[in-house]
Amino acid sequence: QVQLVESGGGVVQPGGSLRLACAGSGFTFRSYGMHWVRQAPGKGLEWAAFIRYDEENKYYVDSVKGRFTISRDNSKSTLYLQMNSLRAEDTAVYYCVKDGTEYGDYEDYYYMDVWGKGTTVTVSS
Amino acid sequence: QTVVTQEPSFSVSPGGTVTLTCGLSSGSVSPRFYPSWYQQTPGQAPRTLIYNTNTRSSGVPDRFSGSILGNKAALSITGAQAEDDSDYYCVLYMGGGIWVFGGGTKLTVL
Numbered sequence: 001q002v003q004l005v006e007s008g009g010g011v012v013q014p015g016g017s018l019r020l021a022c023a024g025s026g027f028t029f030r031s032y033g034m035h036w037v038r039q040a041p042g043k044g045l046e047w048a049a050f051i052r053y054d055e056e057n058k059y060y061v062d063s064v065k066g067r068f069t070i071s072r073d074n075s076k077s078t079l080y081l082q083m084n085s086l087r088a089e090d091t092a093v094y095y096c097v098k099d100g101t102e103y104g105d106y107e108d109y110y111y112m113d114v115w116g117k118g119t120t121v122t123v124s125s
Numbered sequence: 126q127t128v129v130t131q132e133p134s135f136s137v138s139p140g141g142t143v144t145l146t147c148g149l150s151s152g153s154v155s156p157r158f159y160p161s162w163y164q165q166t167p168g169q170a171p172r173t174l175i176y177n178t179n180t181r182s183s184g185v186p187d188r189f190s191g192s193i194l195g196n197k198a199a200l201s202i203t204g205a206q207a208e209d210d211s212d213y214y215c216v217l218y219m220g221g222g223i224w225v226f227g228g229g230t231k232l233t234v235l
Contacts (some may be wrong), residue, residue, distance in 0.1 A: 035224075037171075045163070045214050047169065059222030100176055105188040110218035111161035111176035118170055 002026040004096045009119030013124045016086050016123070022079040022096030022116055029062055029077035030054075033099035036081050037068060038092035047080065048094070053103045063089075086123045093118040126153070129217050134185075137205045137234055145230045146197040153196035155234030158217040160198035162191060165212045174213075175200060198229035202232075210234040 008020040022034070036048040049070040050059045058070050069082040079096055100113035128150035129230075137143035147160060154160060162175040173182040175191035178198065188204045202209055215227040 036200075044163070044229040045226045047226055050222055050224070057222060061223075095170060108223070109161075109177040109180070110159040112163070112183070112216070112224075113173055113174065113176075114154075115170040115172070116127070123216075 002098065004098060004114060004116030006094065006096045006116045006119035009094065009121045010084055012123060012124050014087060014123055017082070017084045018086065018121060020081040020083070020094055020096075020119060022081075024030045024077045024079065024096075024098065027098065027101070029072075030074035031103045033101065034070075034072060034079045034081075035097040035099060037095045037112065037115075038090075038106070039069070039095070040092045040119075043092075044098060046092075050099070051079070054097075083121070086121075090122050091123050093120050108123050127225055129215065129221060131213075131215060131230045133228070134231045134233070137202070137209075137232065139205060139207060139234055141205050142201065142203045143205060143232065144167045144199050144201045145215075145232070146194065146195070146199050146211055147217070148197040148225050149217070154193065154198045154217065157192065158198070158219070160191065160193075161216045162189075162200045163214045163216065164209075165188075165214065166210075167212075171214065180215040205234050207234055 003025045006022045035050045051070045067085045069096040071080045094116045097112040098114040100111040101108040130148045163171040167170040179191040214229045
């Protein structure tokens with residue numbers, strides 16, 4: 001059974017840093033791209049970042065570019081999100097999401113497949 | 126700035142049919158945007174329903190279906206049940222490694 005477990009959330013002051021982690025199991029982690037999706041309190045979902053299966057390409061929503069870095073350690077089946085220069089508007093539940101396309105698939109369908117339960121980040125003084 | 130539009134809210138009677146839509150502030154949605162749909166109940170993580178316009182994710186009941194209607198992507202629920210009372214989000218792939226969520230539709234089944 002595919003499982004994604006996020007950790008690392010907490011309360012941090014504006015301008016501070018936090019590193020989220022997501023441990024994957026039940027699938028060949030190194031063969032799938034991975035996303036971070038966030039949800040501010042009472043708001044909708046927002047795609048934040050994506051990393052290819054081989055870490056060769058990384059993509060970000062404009063609002064986090066230059067502040068957040070997505071990375072992965074395939075030997076540990078773990079996804080990371082390093083968040084620097086945090087702002088109040090970064091307060092959200094952060095979900096780790098497995099992409100739906102496996103490396104080697106005939107076609108890419110560009111969707112989010114399996115979701116973790118999320119970890120909460122609160123940026124407040 | 127690309128905005129993905131969804132109805133803020135919708136209601137349906139139990140057993141009824143409802144169609145939620147997903148559009149663009151500028152332009153038309155087509156299969157090349159690989160529209161996908163997600164369901165979220167309060168306090169829970171989202172669940173994937175539909176991808177690639179009309180492919181149901183594993184374990185999703187066949188009362189959920191996806192399509193393109195006119196210039197929008199659409200999610201239809203035929204024979205709505207009480208447990209379908211949820212928030213529904215569409216996502217469009219914009220190319221270049223960028224995905225954009227719609228604002229979500231709060232569906233009430235009553």
